[in-house]
Amino acid sequence: xxxxxxxxxxxxxxxxxxxxxxxxxxxxxxxxxxxxxxxxxxxxxxxxxxxxxxxxxxxxxxxxxxxxxxxxxxxxxxxxxxxxxxxxxxxxxxxxxxxxxxxxxxxxxxxxxxxxxxxxxxxxxxxxxxxxxxxxxxxxxxxxxxxxxxxxxxxxxxxxxxxxxxxxxx
Ligand SMILES: CC(C)(COP(=O)(O)OP(=O)(O)OC[C@H]1O[C@@H](n2cnc3c(N)ncnc32)[C@H](O)[C@@H]1OP(=O)(O)O)[C@@H](O)C(=O)NCCC(=O)NCCS
Numbered sequence: 001x002x003x004x005x006x007x008x009x010x011x012x013x014x015x016x017x018x019x020x021x022x023x024x025x026x027x028x029x030x031x032x033x034x035x036x037x038x039x040x041x042x043x044x045x046x047x048x049x050x051x052x053x054x055x056x057x058x059x060x061x062x063x064x065x066x067x068x069x070x071x072x073x074x075x076x077x078x079x080x081x082x083x084x085x086x087x088x089x090x091x092x093x094x095x096x097x098x099x100x101x102x103x104x105x106x107x108x109x110x111x112x113x114x115x116x117x118x119x120x121x122x123x124x125x126x127x128x129x130x131x132x133x134x135x136x137x138x139x140x141x142x143x144x145x146x147x148x149x150x151x152x153x154x155x156x157x158x159x160x161x162x163x164x165x166x167x168x169x170x
Contacts, residue, residue, distance in 0.1 A: 001102055003055035005047040006070065010056055011040050013067045017089045026125035028153030046074075053110070057103045059094060068094035071103045073117055084117040088134070101134050105168070108138065112164035120164065123148045123157040135160040139169035 014036050017023050024030045047054040052074035059068040069090035075082050086107065090100040111117045124131030126145060135142075140160035148157050162168065 001068075001099060001106070002058050002061060003071065003103060003106055004058060004064075006040065006043050006054045006056050008041050008044045010044070010067065011037055013056065013070070013091070014040050016091055017069065022092065023089065026128040026131070026155070027150055028155055031151055053107060055103070055107060057090070057094075057099060059099060067091075068099055069103070071100075071107050073107060073111060073120060075117070084120045086120050086122050088131070095130070100130065101137060104134055105138055108162065108164045108168055112168060115165070117164075119161050122160045122162075123155070124160070125155050126158050132158055132160075135162075137169065138162065139167040141167065 015033055018031045018039075019033050019036065021030045043052070043054045046052040052072060054070065054072045054074070056070050057068040058064055058066065060066060069088065071086070071088040073084060073086045075084050077083070086104065088100050088104050090103075108120065111120060122131075122135050122140060123146065124135065126132075135158070140162040143159040143161055146157055146159045147154050149155075
């Protein structure tokens with residue numbers, strides 16, 4: 001497995017991740033296809049500029065055109081405070097093989113090694129078993145429950161945080 005920056009050519013993977021009712025079950029339901037080309041273009045520009053880390057998961061280096069999902073770290077403003085957040089998605093045919101956990105761990109190791117992003121927060125829906133499993137097993141600390149906005153929806157979530165330099169499980 002390796003991670004690479006998203007490019008404008010990743011529209012198909014975005015549509016499969018973000019416009020699918022099963023993939024988006026815990027994220028408030030599928031998003032419209034209409035905005036996806038623009039969303040990928042904006043994400044690719046941010047990744048190329050280094051303002052956000054938006055990575056596609058390539059499961060097999062022998063077939064670099066096959067993408068299994070993505071993992072991202074970005075910063076946003078929360079009541080005047082900068083907050084770093086991580087999120088991840090793995091397509092159905094690649095789920096349940098440890099890829100989500102490995103990809104998330106790989107990006108957190110990069111954050112630790114480059115000493116970037118500070119504490120990193122994650123907000124999986126309370127009902128999202130695998131995502132909460134990723135947080136628990138990588139060494140995130142559970143701060144409590146919180147309602148978060150995602151793409152204009154409100155998701156009842158767990159609030160996890162990790163300090164990669166000290167918390168990342170071996
Ligand atoms: C969440 C998601 C990324 C998980 O990806 P994955 O590659 O299937 O996950 P993994 O195989 O790495 O498993 C992650 C952990 O969850 C555990 N797990 C798997 N299914 C589980 C379930 N139903 N309930 C509880 N834990 C579960 C695994 O055992 C593993 O824990 P471990 O590391 O302690 O063994 C994937 O299901 C997904 O993309 N779902 C749809 C989109 C989404 O919800 N994204 C996350 C938004 S926060």
